[in-house]
Amino acid sequence: MRRIASDRDGLLAMIGEVFREHGYEGASLALIGAATGLGKGSLYHFFPGGKEEMAGAVIAHIDGWFEDNVFAPLRDSADPRAGIGQMLEATDSYFRSGRRVCLIGAFALEESRDLFAGQIKDYFGRWVRHLADALARSGHTEAEAAELAEDAVASIQGALTLARAAADASVFSRALRRLRMRFGLPTDSEPLAAR
Amino acid sequence: MRRIASDRDGLLAMIGEVFREHGYEGASLALIGAATGLGKGSLYHFFPGGKEEMAGAVIAHIDGWFEDNVFAPLRDSADPRAGIGQMLEATDSYFRSGRRVCLIGAFALEESRDLFAGQIKDYFGRWVRHLADALARSGHTEAEAAELAEDAVASIQGALTLARAAADASVFSRALRRLRMRFGLPTDSEPLAAR
DNA sequence: GACTCATTGTACCGTTCGGTACAATACTCC
DNA sequence: GGAGTATTGTACCGAACGGTACAATGAGTC
Numbered sequence: 001m002r003r004i005a006s007d008r009d010g011l012l013a014m015i016g017e018v019f020r021e022h023g024y025e026g027a028s029l030a031l032i033g034a035a036t037g038l039g040k041g042s043l044y045h046f047f048p049g050g051k052e053e054m055a056g057a058v059i060a061h062i063d064g065w066f067e068d069n070v071f072a073p074l075r076d077s078a079d080p081r082a083g084i085g086q087m088l089e090a091t092d093s094y095f096r097s098g099r100r101v102c103l104i105g106a107f108a109l110e111e112s113r114d115l116f117a118g119q120i121k122d123y124f125g126r127w128v129r130h131l132a133d134a135l136a137r138s139g140h141t142e143a144e145a146a147e148l149a150e151d152a153v154a155s156i157q158g159a160l161t162l163a164r165a166a167a168d169a170s171v172f173s174r175a176l177r178r179l180r181m182r183f184g185l186p187t188d189s190e191p192l193a194a195r
Numbered sequence: 196m197r198r199i200a201s202d203r204d205g206l207l208a209m210i211g212e213v214f215r216e217h218g219y220e221g222a223s224l225a226l227i228g229a230a231t232g233l234g235k236g237s238l239y240h241f242f243p244g245g246k247e248e249m250a251g252a253v254i255a256h257i258d259g260w261f262e263d264n265v266f267a268p269l270r271d272s273a274d275p276r277a278g279i280g281q282m283l284e285a286t287d288s289y290f291r292s293g294r295r296v297c298l299i300g301a302f303a304l305e306e307s308r309d310l311f312a313g314q315i316k317d318y319f320g321r322w323v324r325h326l327a328d329a330l331a332r333s334g335h336t337e338a339e340a341a342e343l344a345e346d347a348v349a350s351i352q353g354a355l356t357l358a359r360a361a362a363d364a365s366v367f368s369r370a371l372r373r374l375r376m377r378f379g380l381p382t383d384s385e386p387l388a389a390r
Numbered sequence: 391g392a393c394t395c396a397t398t399g400t401a402c403c404g405t406t407c408g409g410t411a412c413a414a415t416a417c418t419c420c
Numbered sequence: 421g422g423a424g425t426a427t428t429g430t431a432c433c434g435a436a437c438g439g440t441a442c443a444a445t446g447a448g449t450c
Contacts, residue, residue: 234398
């Protein structure tokens, strides 16, 4: 059988989509093998720890992407407001404007949460903290910033759930637009039921 | 073996907790049997359609509870603002102030969503719609009400995810408090990092 | 007591699960 | 070409999966 995934990044991305689509329990090795074009021999060669190691590596891979594309702008941007805008754009892009679901959020709800509790807590904790820092630097009090940040990350997660439930990605787009408005950033999309 | 669940409501509640805790895939008949004290013979007697029928019945059961305790106040309360307050109280009570997770939200993210897509879409759709109606009756424009309602339900769902991820139920309490403030309702709990 | 029907425990079915063993093949460097 | 390592396909394992069959038991009615 031909090897489809040519590098570890691509391989993790493929496996990640299987976990994202089927959850930890639902992602069988047969599905992972079909999605990657790899047999069990190869999979266990790259991930001797089996399914659990695969999922852990996928979470770390996603975490790394968010670190580079979502958290870094929040942390490093000279203009904190611009950093927040970049965060929202990266978020929109990652979740394909609501057509993709948050794997780490889904893992947080299943029983798999126990296996990856540390990684999951860390991911969301850093998101909220970096956003709160950026908000504080842009003029909000510490308390305001903490509340706003927690609310924003929760809104994003909830909007992903609702968008999936309604099979309507625009739910997610509207949520992001509301966040832009709340943070005083320019918006271009239309509000719901505008006339 | 002694029958623990004495009526269908209690039985559905027990099965529901297994699905809530383990997800659709993770909730094995062995777990359900252990939680209810019923063997396969009994389970398939009450639910000839097997696991899928059980999950469907659990969703319908939860949906009915929300209809009576969450949607009804929104729909029927003479004072729409009071109805919204009742909704938030019932929600807080149902999710045990963030220690419980939303089974229907979790199902929306897994592959089980395909099996129950109609029920899931209906549940969230009615929640948003009834809340939007109440907000419109309390003076908001239709467009404002729709945005506020969608944002509120998303915030609740997202806060449940974050609370579970952080293993910190207070995340959910703070989200509900912010919603009360946003809707101009009295709050009694403390804000985050208040001094 | 006899009939009825709901409820239950148990044995069993074929399938799939995650995981292991291992020999065969490909690749790399000398 | 040969040695050594990386990768792969395949056969197999025991356990657990969802589901079925069915006889035994329970409770209520006449």
